[in-house]
Amino acid sequence: MKLISLFCLFAVHTLFGQKIIWQEDRKLIWDNFKSPVNTKNNPDVAAYTHCGWEYSVVKSSNPRSPVKIEIAAIFNEERSWKDTKKMSDYILLHEQKHFDIAELFARKFRKEVAEKIKTSGDYDKNFKAVYNKISNEYKKYQISYDKITEHGMNKEKQAEYNAIIAEEIDNLKSYKAS
Template sequence: MKWIFLFCFLTANLLFSQKIIWKEGLKLNWSNFKSNINNQRGTNVVAYTNCGWVYSVVRSTNPKSPVKVKIETIFNEYQSWKDAKKINDYVLGHEQKHFDIAEVFARKLRKKVQEKIKTSGDFNKNFQNLYNKILSDYRRFQVSYDTDTNNGINEEKQAEYDVKIAEELDNLKSYKAS
């Protein structure tokens, strides 16, 4: 009976999963873009990636107790859209980089958390400010990425960002999710 429940739970979780967690080497494919709505409202938009982070915290009411913060980079399938008539592998690469950028900034957040948050008191006092600062930097970088690459149309700039993002992931590799 326990195995049947576990099988049903895992099957339901797989079938109705709405998030993909970033992992080294994991590449998005067009079937991951499941939204039927172009929330960017532009006729020139080929695809839209909705990604970011989620975090969970295990802490105590005692401010001196150790705290554990888990941060995961996610891709939201049912909030990511594509125009099936315009998609190609090059555009998919551009969209993958949005997901990779989210991981870069998740690693920056993990680094700051590791450096500055040791206890529940530290979390209560510092986490929201750290989170807001990294989130602001992340949003600015995503906008710069699309602006500078002209949403991937400028292949030279896209190639520069591809290298920059790969270097950032490598520089922050010790802050990969565990």
């Protein structure tokens, strides 16, 4: 068997920085945001969470052999930053939800993989389409989350999203990383 390690577009830079793998009982703290640079060049933005997922694949050249795909939601400390003048527990919770959304989509990704990719042949045929579908949905969800919550400033919408994200993660608990 040959080992192929591939990384999601959102996680490629984790090779050069410290990463945190999502865990239910571990929440982000402000010290995790280590980049000194506001990469958005927007003075109104209080923080930026660089997160996504990474995956590894073990497959064979035999199309009938089983394939093993592991997917992890990750947070990149070196590419995440905060404005030290705007830090608050409330903003940190908004940023945590970005990381939780990464976990939500890692679970959706694991579910699609479990349903559609059992063999090396399935991987060769279906993986790119599954990846692109989940990746596009993930990007749209993150953008929508920020837009609807007004980057966390709309407290009512933020509270709604907090509940929705938690419920969606719980609904996919059977696809939690092992």
